[in-house]
Amino acid sequence: MKLWKHIEHLRNTAPLVHNITNFVVMNNSANALLAIGASPIMAHAKEEVPEMVKISNALVINIGTLDPTFIEGMLLAAKTAHELGKPWILDPVGAGVSHLRNSTIQKLLEYHPTVIRGNASEVVAVSSATGIKSKGVDSSMNSSDAVESGKELHKNLGTIVCISGATDYLISKGQIFEIQNGDPMMTKVTGLGCSLSAVLGAVLGASGADPEAIASVVAYFGISGELAKGLGPGSLQVQLLDHLYSIDQSTFENRLKICSYTW
Ligand SMILES: Nc1ncnc2c1ncn2[C@@H]1O[C@H](COP(=O)(O)OP(=O)(O)OP(=O)(O)O)[C@@H](O)[C@H]1O
Numbered sequence: 001m002k003l004w005k006h007i008e009h010l011r012n013t014a015p016l017v018h019n020i021t022n023f024v025v026m027n028n029s030a031n032a033l034l035a036i037g038a039s040p041i042m043a044h045a046k047e048e049v050p051e052m053v054k055i056s057n058a059l060v061i062n063i064g065t066l067d068p069t070f071i072e073g074m075l076l077a078a079k080t081a082h083e084l085g086k087p088w089i090l091d092p093v094g095a096g097v098s099h100l101r102n103s104t105i106q107k108l109l110e111y112h113p114t115v116i117r118g119n120a121s122e123v124v125a126v127s128s129a130t131g132i133k134s135k136g137v138d139s140s141m142n143s144s145d146a147v148e149s150g151k152e153l154h155k156n157l158g159t160i161v162c163i164s165g166a167t168d169y170l171i172s173k174g175q176i177f178e179i180q181n182g183d184p185m186m187t188k189v190t191g192l193g194c195s196l197s198a199v200l201g202a203v204l205g206a207s208g209a210d211p212e213a214i215a216s217v218v219a220y221f222g223i224s225g226e227l228a229k230g231l232g233p234g235s236l237q238v239q240l241l242d243h244l245y246s247i248d249q250s251t252f253e254n255r256l257k258i259c260s261y262t263w
């Protein structure tokens with residue numbers, strides 16, 4: 001697979017990505033977007049959200065720290081993106097943990113996200129709609145155990161589903177990509193799943209709903225995490241940005257662990 005072209009295209013396109021995300025990750029998500037070559041804007045007030053969606057190439061909605069004001073902004077943004085045909089990605093952080101999260105996800109799904117990216121517990125919770133018991137925002141399951149739920153979600157909504165974990169899965173119409181890049185140390189830095197969702201917003205802005213382009217960025221992010229591993233979570237958090245910024249074609253191609261099959 002010749003995947004580097006998707007990374008180059010993203011860097012050359014420099015899409016503007018509108019994020020409504022959580023208080024924990026606003027900074028690292030904006031920095032991850034800049035490092036990969038995109039332009040971030042964080043904005044959640046309902047008074048400006050429609051204008052932001054209009055000027056942006058893609059929208060990221062992350063429900064990590066919900067409150068009524070954020071929910072209002074998210075619903076308006078998702079509605080506007082849906083009406084304008086702008087691609088958008090939903091990160092259902094903590095799906096299944098509270099009624100507020102579950103009911104907000106159900107309302108957001110009415111606006112047909114282009115992609116849903118979550119860890120295994122979140123994907124299972126969104127797919128079951130009723131919500132399962134979950135530990136918090138970290139997954140209590142292996143990503144491989146969420147693949148059937150991811151397929152159901154895709155069949156019911158037509159949404160591309162990305163399940164992150166030791167193996168990342170990208171489930172789209174008739175095709176699944178499996179990506180084996182990344183490092184377990186990435187789970188010791190908060191919000192790297194949120195950063196992944198943000199950079200997937202960037203590839204949506206640059207390439208639209210192209211599963212191969214999205215899978216390329218999932219792999220790119222994992223490779224950046226592998227290279228960023230140092231003494232522990234602190235250095236990984238900082239060096240991830242350096243590698244997102246600087247990886248070249250040969251490093252990417254030498255480290256790439258990806259396959260795809262039909263379903
Ligand atoms: N065991 C693992 N081995 C290798 N890479 C991993 C592992 N677990 C997670 N990752 C990588 O870490 C990144 C974040 O995925 P993760 O599933 O931890 O997201 P998350 O649980 O939503 O995180 P958060 O909610 O903190 O943002 C992905 O790039 C994923 O490939």
Ligand SMILES: Cc1ncsc1CCO
Nearest residue numbers: 022024064065093137191
């Ligand atoms: C720790 C945490 N709590 C709400 S959002 C978030 C960031 C990781 O999802």
Ligand SMILES: [Mg+2]
Nearest residue numbers: 093119193194
């Ligand atoms: Mg998460």
